[in-house]
Amino acid sequence: MEESPVILVTAGYDHTIRMWDALKSTCTRTIPYTETQVNRMALSSDKHYLAVAGNPRVSLYDVFGTSEQPVLNLDGHKANVTAVEFTQDYKFLATSSEDKTIRWWDVYAGSCKRVLENGSMVNDLAIHPDSRQELIISCDQKGCVRVWGWKRQEVLCQVVPIPDVAIRSVAISPNGQLVVAGNNLGQMFVYRLIIDSSPQTGRTVELEPYISFDAHEGYRITRVLFSFNGFYLATCSSDHTAKLWRLTERVITASGGGREEVVQAGAEIVHTLAYHTRWVWDAAFSSDSGYLVTVSSDTRAALWDVSSGQRIREFRGHGKGVMCVALNDATG
Template identity: 25%
Template sequence: MEAVEPQSLKRAALDLSSSMSLGKRTRTTSGPRNHTWHAPWKSYRVISGHQGSVRSVAFDPGNSWFCTGSADRTIKIWDVASGRLKHTLTGHIGQVRGLAVSQTHTYMFSAGDDKQVKCWDLERNKVIRSYDGHLSGVYCLALHPTIDVLLTGGRDFVCRVWDIRTKKQIFALTGHGDTVCSVLARPVEPQVVTGSHDSTVKFWDIRNGKAMLTLTHHKKSVRALAAHPRRRGFASASGDGDIKKFSLPRGEFLHNIAREKEEKGGIVNAMAVNGDGVLVAGGDDGSLCFCDWESGCSFQRTRTVAQPGSLESENGIFAASFDVTGSRLVTCEADKTIKMWKEDDEATPETHQLNFKPHHCSG
C-alpha cells in the first residue's frame, strides 16, 4: 500500500497556495458590536465510504489530505482537492472518536471507545506506538503545538498527558466528575483546557499536573471547545445548546455566541473557528450555525440533509474542522457521510445583507 506523503513544515507552508484560490471575504459593517460581514457557506461535496457514523476529523498540515474516524472502527484518508479515498487504516476495535496529525513528524494519532490511543507512522501506514492507561473509552485527543506531548481525555474522567516518544504517562489530570470529551492544547498558559460532561471547563498547569481554574458557567455537559487560531480566546458549547466565549489566559466570560431560538436546547457536538473569525457549531439535530467570532452574532443557519435511506435520527453532526487555510469546512455526520463546505463565491454584502434582529446576538 502506498504511503501517505510526508509533509514537512516548509512543504506545508508552500502547499497552501493552491487552497487560497477558494478565497475568504470579510467586511466590517455598522451595527451592534461592529459586525463583520461574512460570505455565506454552502455544501459542495458529499463523501461516502464509511459504514458507520463519522465521529472525528483532522487535516494534514500540508492541506493536501484529511482523515476521518468512524463507528465502523476504521480511519480513512481522503484527498482534499478531489474528495477521493486514498487509504483505509484498521486497528481499532471500537469507534474512533479522536484524531490528530503531527505538525512536525509523519505521525497521526487516534483514540477510540476501545480505550486505545495509537500513533501511526504515515510513511508505512502502520501503528508504531500505543499509549495504555485509560480505563474506559477515549473521547478526545490533542497534540501540544510546541513540545512532543499528547493529551487524551475519556470516560474515566481523566485527561492524560503522554510523552509521544517514550509512551510514558507524564500526568493524569484529575478533578473532573464525568467524561472528559474535549481538550485544547496551547503553547502558552493555560497550556491545557478541558471540557467535561460535569458541565465545567478546567485550565491546567502541565508543569505540575494541577488545575489552575474551573469555569462553571454552563448548566449542561460541555461537549466541544474551539480556540481562535490567531486571537486569544476560546468558545465552549454544551448539551443545552449554549455557546460561550471566554478570554485567555484569564478565563473571563465575554459573551454568548448566538444561535437561533428554535435551535437552542439542542445538543452542540462540534465547533470550529477559522482565521477570519467564522465560528461554526454543529448540532445533534443536524443544525449548522455560522457565527461571527467578535460579535457573537449568527449570520447563517442551515440544516444538513441526511442521505437517502437514512433515518431522521441519523441527521446529527458529530465533528467539524476547517482546513489549514480556513476556506474549506468538513463536517462528520451520523448518516455515515462527510460533507465539505466553502464560501459562496457569488455572494456580496448587497445580495446577502446582515440581519440585525435582536435575537441574532447574545449578551
C-alpha cells in the same frame, strides 16, 4: 473540486461527508461514508488530506481528488474512534478510542507506530503544538486528564478533577502553556502545563490547577477548543448552545492591608451562541480567529462572527445530526 483557499467539511449520522463553499453556503462535494457514523474529522495543514474517524476505522481522503474512495485506511482500533489530529507537518496522526487506547500513526507508511494503553475509554486528545516535546494530552470516561510522552509510551502526569465524572474534551493553548478540560456536568478545568527539563533530573511535567468555572451548568460539554491566536476559548454543549470565553488575569492587592500584589485568574463570557435547537457537538475556528463554525444534532452548521457573536450563515443539507466539522482557511 477545484483548489480553494477555504476548506469546510461537515459529517455525522447520515453517512455523508459534505464539503462546502463557505461564502455561498452551498455543498460542492459529497462523499458517501456508509460504514458507520462519522465521529470526528481533521484536515492536514496543507489542506490536501481529510482524516475521518468512524467505528472503528480511520480513513484519509484526498480533499482535491475526485474519487469517493479513501487514499488510506488505518485499521487497529476495536471500537469508536473519538478523536483524530494531525501533527503540524502532517506526517503523523494521533487517534483516541472507546477501546481504551491512543494510537500514533505514521501517515506515509500507513501504519501504527505506538499504542498507549489508557485503561478507560478515551474521549478526546490534543497534540502539544511543539513537536519537540512529543506530548499528547488525553481525557477519559473515568474523569482523568493525562499527559503522555508518546515516544516512550509513558504517562508523565495526570489529574482527576472529579472522580468518575467523565471528561469529554480537552484542548491545549497554541503556546502550549494551558490545558483545558470540560466534563459531563458543564464544568471547565484549566491547568498550567509546566515542563521542566534539567540535566540532573531529566524532564518533569506537571498539570498545575489554574482556574475552574461552570460553563454550561448541569449540561454536558461536548467540545472545547482554543482559537488560533489563543485569545478565545470555545465550548459546545448539550444545552443547545456554544459559548465563547476569554481567560483573564488581573493584578489585585492582597488582603491584610499590605502592599503585596497577586494575579487573579478568571474566565469571562464573551458571547453565547444560541441558534441550534439540539445538542451542539463540535466547532472550528478560522485561522485568523475571526469566525467560528458550529454543528448540531439539528442537522445544521452555522458560521459565526466571533467579534459580534452574530450568525452570518447556515449550512443545510445533512439528513441527520451533524457530529463534526473541520475547517482550514489558512493562506500561508
